[in-house]
Amino acid sequence: MKFFKAMTVIGVLLLASVSCRPVQEEPSQPTPYELAKPSYFPSRTNIPEDNPMTEEGVELGRKLFYDARLSGRDGTDGIRSCSSCHHQEHSFEYGSATNTHHAMLPLINLAWNRTGLGWNGGVTTLEDMVLAAVTSPVEINADTTQVVKYLQRxxxxxxxxxxxxxxxxxxxxxxxxxxxxxxxxxxxxxxKFDRYLLGEEDLTEDEMAGYELFCTEDGADCFHCHGGGGLALMTTNLFYNNGLDDEFNDPEDRSAVTGSHWDRGAYKVPTLRNIAVSAPYMHDGRFATLDEVIDFYSEGVKDSENINPLMHHVMDGGVQLTPREKAQLKAFLKTLTDDSFLNNPDYSRP
Ligand code: HEC
Ligand code: HEC
Incomplete structure (x- = not known):
């Protein structure tokens, strides 16, 4: 008996000593980040295998996005961060003029962009876009070695x-x-449109009529190009000539990437999400209001050999909407404004 008792005590002590051995200090692993993926969004994203999203990575990226030290300088004139141009309240676009000859593109749902970034799609990945933005003379205009030295210090x-x-x-x-x-x-x-798709909120009669115009070929006929991802993305992310001009002299249109004459005057079709807060419109910011955009699609479309065949109504100069239909289409476009995105504290200056 005594012997067994002793053995048990020793066993317990042994066990205790095993479990009490100090745990080896492992370098702490970052926490995986769950990308909020609504069910009706496309399943494929552009997250590269060598850059999985983590809570710590996203948070660091947010700090860098807003930090003028990303220009490798401190306190001097002309320092810039991504946020100098990409403003949250404008869907990460920016209203007034920049040094670039191209207008801004919003930063929205870009995890689902798989066709190239920028108006001509010349930049392949978001990682490459960071490099392009930091080094471009018309954007941050910094030297990457300098930036790294600065951040390291x-x-x-x-x-x-x-x-x-x-x-x-x-x-x-x-x-x-x-x-x-x-x-x-x-x-x-x-x-509001998302909540409508989820059956959580109704559209008004005008918004509903505008939605129908948007999605019908003999209506406003917008959905072929702006209806990508089953309307989730509001863009196919492809490149079209939508008939803004009939002469093409921008050396940085889509043809700069493909080398094809047929891509003269073609640009990436931007998402229409948050479109009401991201004026001015088009690659050169030529339209200041949604009314001007709608007037263009209704009666200002210019024919050329380069116009995309999806501009079905070009022979009539556009889709020919009545004033009432124009108002309905605009009412629908306004349902794409997402206030919780525009005010989301997770995207704001840390
Ligand atoms: C000087 C203003 C400016 C700064 C600073 C700037 N951008 Fe931009 N950004 C633009 C403009 C203009 C475009 C559209 C460019 C084009 O295609 O010609 C753009 C486009 C983009 C796009 C492509 C969006 C799409 O839909 O294809 C991304 C992504 C982007 N910027 C991210 C960044 C990041 C990240 C930073 C900071 C490292 C940054 N930008 C700094 C002006 C700026
Ligand atoms: C053939 C494809 C196509 C069709 C059809 C089309 N669009 Fe577009 N849309 C584009 C392209 C491409 C651009 C960018 C053109 C540019 O900047 O040169 C654009 C730009 C826009 C913009 C400006 C976006 C921004 O951020 O600057 C709005 C708004 C817009 N379209 C609304 C509509 C509406 C409303 C309709 C239907 C009446 C429509 N589009 C039909 C291809 C199309």
């Missing part, structure tokens, strides 16, 4: 890079990855 960044990527040693590749993660986290899926 900062008191706050090395630790944040360690949390997100496991190393205090900052590389520009990790800067690209973090900001790309943050941009992918910007999901707009809570407009």
């Amino acid at each position: 900062a008191t706050d960044y090395p630790e944040l890079f360690e949390k997100a990527f496991g190393s205090r040693h900052i590389t520009f590749v990790n800067v690209e990855k973090a900001i790309a993660q943050f941009v992918r986290s910007m999901v707009s899926a809570d407009s």
Whole structure:
């Protein structure tokens, strides 16, 4: 008996000593980030295998997105961050003039863009877009080596890079990855139209009539190009010449990427989500209001050998809407405004 008791005590002690052995300090792993994916969104995203989204990566990307130190300088004139141009309240577009000859594109649901970024689609990934934006003379105009040196010397960044990527040693590749993660986290899926699709809210009679015009060929005929992802994305993310002009002299249109004469005057079709708050419109910002845009599609379309065949009504100069139909179409476009996206604290300056 005594012997067994003793053995049990020893056993318990042994067990205790095993379980009490100090745990080896593992470098803490970042927490996977759950991208908010509404059920009616396309299932395929552009998240690369070597840049999975993490809570720490998105948070670091957000800080960098808003930090003028991303220009590798501090406190001097002309310093810029992504947020100098991409404003949340305008769907990460920007109203007034920039140094670029091209108008802005909104940063919305870009995790689902798989066809190229920028008006001509010349940039393939969001990671590449960060590099392009930081180094472009008309955007941040910085030198990546300088940026990395600057961030490495900062008191706050090395630790944040360690949390997100496991190393205090900052590389520009990790800067690209973090900001790309943050941009992918910007999901707009809570407009009135989304709630209508989910059966949670009704559209008014005018909004409903506008929706029908949008989706019918003998109505306003918008859906072929702007209805991508089963209306979830409000863009096919493809490139079209929509008949704005009949002469083409922009060297940076889609033909700059494909080399094809047929892509003269073609540009990426922007999402119509939050369109009411992201004026001015078109690649050169030529229209200041949605009324001007609708008038253009109704009676201002210009024919050329390059116009996309989906502009079915070009022979009539446009889709020929009555004033009432124009108002209904505009009412529908306004249901695409997503206030919770525009005010989402997760996307705002940290
Ligand atoms: C000086 C203003 C400016 C700054 C600063 C700027 N951008 Fe942009 N951004 C633009 C303009 C203009 C476009 C449209 C460019 C084009 O296609 O010609 C654009 C386009 C983009 C796009 C493509 C969107 C799409 O739908 O294809 C992304 C992504 C983007 N910017 C991210 C960033 C990030 C990230 C930063 C910071 C690293 C940044 N931008 C800094 C002006 C700016
Ligand atoms: C053939 C394809 C096509 C059709 C059909 C079409 N669009 Fe477009 N839309 C585009 C393209 C391409 C652009 C960008 C053109 C540019 O900037 O040069 C654009 C731009 C826009 C813009 C400006 C977006 C921005 O952020 O600047 C609005 C608004 C718009 N379209 C609304 C509509 C409406 C409303 C209809 C139906 C009446 C419609 N579109 C039909 C291809 C199309």
